[in-house]
Amino acid sequence: MWEYTEKMRDYFLNPRNVGEMKDADAVGEAGSLACGDALKLYLKVKDGVIADASFLTFGCASAIASGSALTEIVKGKTLDEAMTVSNSDIARYLDGLPKEKMHCSVMGREALEAAVRAYRGEPALPAGSEGRIVCKCFGVTEEQVVRAVRENNLTTAEDVTNFTKAGGGCGECLREIEAVIADVVSGKSGDAAEKGTAGAPAGLADWRKRKSAGAAPLSNVQRMQRVMTVLDEIIRPRLRQDGGDIELVDIDGRTVSVALRGTCTSCPSSRLTIEGFVQQTLQEQVEAGIVVREAVS
Amino acid sequence: MNNRIIYFDNNATTGTAPEVLEAMLPFLKDQYGNPSSMYAFAGVSQKAVNKARTQTAALLGARAEEITFTSCGTESDATAIMAALRAQPDKKHVVTSRVEHPAVLTLGQHLEKEGWSVTWLGVDDKGRLSLDELAGALSKDTALVSVMFANNETGNIYPVAEIGALCRDRGIPFHVDAVQAVGKIPIDLSSLPVDYLALSGHKLHAPKGVGALYVRRGAPFRPFLRGGHQERGRRAGTEAVPNIVALGAACELAAARIGEENTRVRALRDTLQQRLTTDIPDCIVNGDPDNRLPNTLNISFKYVEGEAILLHLDRYGICAGSGSACTSGSLEPSHVLRAMGVPFTYAHGSLRLSLSRYNTREEVDYATEKLSQIIDRLREISPFKE
Missing domain, CATH: 3.90.1150.10 (Aspartate Aminotransferase, domain 1)
Structure with missing residues (x-):
């Protein structure tokens, strides 16, 4: 049984602003029946301000509640303000959603953007309709994944599935999603969306290379080189953002010994940093069997 | 209720029947002896387990010694499937359906990764299997056929007698996940050509945490859990006496109702x-x-x-x-x-x-x-x- 907040249950059982708006100035849609949820948002716009909003939802309880919350949030906002509403604003409005249901709030944000773009005469659907598809089961693009990772600070493929559904079907794209996350975390994805598909991000390029090369086991030298590259290019920049640093002490087979430096040394969650972020990144980027230990000085 | x-x-899941609760209560309170121990106090537990085995066998038309108690339906399914496969290491093909419960479905997917080839039988728009498709899938390399007796979602009942006959003609062991069927429809294993059959207590008004596996006398078997000699070495681990007593009582009640x-x-x-x-x-x-x-x-x-x-x-x-x-x-x-x-x-x-x-x-x-x-x-x- 999902744990829903009282407010979410209320917005599901007594949804506000339900129904088709015959004289709507803008309509935005997101989701699809095949995917199991869909949202249609209607806006009435007066002098650049959203005067009224209503919705129709096919979907589970949190999809209905998210649609209803969205209409309440945007009423009275200017179109520019509305465009800054994020999926987490919708989730927060409902006092939170179970993480497996976050994709319902993302659908709300997508419908809102679609409606505003339609009103402004801009091309429909900035996300989803174009760009490279990462998840074939749910038709999720790389840009949608990148955006969800950025806006919600996602770190695992499971998070991405919860927010976008990507990877929730056959699961074949999970490794690719991990590569996309690594790119965003390392800052390499830049603005992939704006640049189009021309400059495929480095982590992703690596991933493709590894994938096409098959799962040939790494030699010791190859492994060391890759560990050092990933530490330098992905892990260290991230730690430095928080005033920390990391030093490579030794690589013995698949065991990597590191020492944390800077603010990391006094950080109470340093163990989490090593086991979670450092080890996981190395496992994703270099080899699954890698174990990271903190070197004792 | x-x-x-x-x-x-x-x-x-089902609610525990009042009669079942009453039968198991003494074994949750005063009768805590370990059936393996050598004194009269423990003998009470031993006798209760034996009685439950007879009650369970009776509901299925089986012999008491063909019943092994387990912890749940999933364990029964996994035990049967792995037992049959380990007993025939030279055969690497399994036949099952696309509509199995995850207990079998996920195990089948795992077997594929471990080197077995699995034939996934499809169903029609009413969820029915094709016996011709099944017969066509069987080969000399087939180690096991596993098909559910009744589907947990639709309630569809599958033609176990016909499938069993096809398997028996070819000497292929046949496992049936009967978790949803036991207690709801009559099952008589004395006439059904089935080699293994899994059931779960909590689907027939016993509590959660107990299941049983029927293994036809002479069917190939290798234990899944090894350790003590409980269940004649087929399933090591101290017997969950209260749950087993409950399952026996639930089976007797199901037979009557x-x-x-x-x-x-x-x-x-x-x-x-x-x-x-x-x-x-x-x-x-x-x-x-x-x-x-x-x-x-x-x-x-x-x-x-x-x-x-x-x-x-x-x-x-x-x-x-x-x-x-x-x-x-x-x-x-x-x-x-x-x-x-x-x-x-x-x-x-x-x-x-x-x-x-x-x-x-x-x-x-x-x-x-x-x-x-x-x-x-x-x-x-x-x-x-x-």
Whole structure:
């Protein structure tokens, strides 16, 4: 049984602003029946301000509640303000959603953007309709994944599935999603969306290379080189953002010994940093069997 | 049973029958002896386990020594399948269906990764298997056929006797996941060509935490759990005496009440189906209406989503299940409905109502009335309604 907040249950059982708006100035849609949820948002716009909003939802309880919350949030906002509403604003409005249901709030944000773009005469659907598809089961693009990772600070493929559904079907794209996350975390994805598909991000390029090369086991030298590259290019920049640093002490087979430096040394969650972020990144980027230990000085 | 609850989710689990609770209580309190110990106090536990074995065997038309107690249905399935495969290491092919319970389905997918080849039998739009397809899949390399007796979602009953005959002709062991069937329909293993059969206590009014595996005398077997000599070495680990006693009592009770499942419970289910399909437009019954468990109704409502229905039902204390994506934790709707090719418009809006002998006509009437209102309400919110 999902744990829903009282407010979410209320917005599901007594949804506000339900129904088709015959004289709507803008309509935005997101989701699809095949995917199991869909949202249609209607806006009435007066002098650049959203005067009224209503919705129709096919979907589970949190999809209905998210649609209803969205209409309440945007009423009275200017179109520019509305465009800054994020999926987490919708989730927060409902006092939170179970993480497996976050994709319902993302659908709300997508419908809102679609409606505003339609009103402004801009091309429909900035996300989803174009760009490279990462998840074939749910038709999720790389840009949608990148955006969800950025806006919600996602770190695992499971998070991405919860927010976008990507990877929730056959699961074949999970490794690719991990590569996309690594790119965003390392800052390499830049603005992939704006640049189009021309400059495929480095982590992703690596991933493709590894994938096409098959799962040939790494030699010791190859492994060391890759560990050092990933530490330098992905892990260290991230730690430095928080005033920390990391030093490579030794690589013995698949065991990597590191020492944390800077603010990391006094950080109470340093163990989490090593086991979670450092080890996981190395496992994703270099080899699954890698174990990271903190070197004792 | 709790008065405030209308429990229509008996394929998920059942309430413990009062007679069953009474039978097990002494073994939760004073009779705590370990059946393996060598004094009279422990002998009471030993005798109780033996009695339960006889009661369980009797419900199935089996011999007592063919029954091994386990912790759950999943363990019984895994034990049978791995036992058969380990006993025939030279054979690397398994035949099963796309509509199995995850206990078998996921194990089958794992076996594929471990080097076995698995034939996944498809089903038609009513969820029926093709015996010709099954016969065509069998080969000299086939180590095991595993097909469920009845489906947990649709209630479909599969032709176990016919499948067993095909297997026996070719000397291929046959395992049946009968977790949903035991206690709901008569099963007589003295005449059925079945080599292994799994059942679970909590689906027939025993508590959770106990199951049983039938292994036909002479069928190939290798233990899954090794350790002590319990269950004649077939399943090591100290016996869960209270649960085993409960399972025995539940089997005896089921044998006595099985007629009621097929008369009164069936009539309640039929009434429920008839009223819902009459009162609510755009709904379809999933499964094979001519060959179904007497207690199960799987029905889909177009344009609405299953979890939303369940949460509304929950307000009225009505418990049911759904094959919608949102209820499973996975993001795709039921693998059973998808294997049957149920359209997406319907698959997401599926509702499973599974009754038991503790349900009443009043409950059926109340649920029907509330469901009509709920579906109307959700369709008003849906962007897909015409």
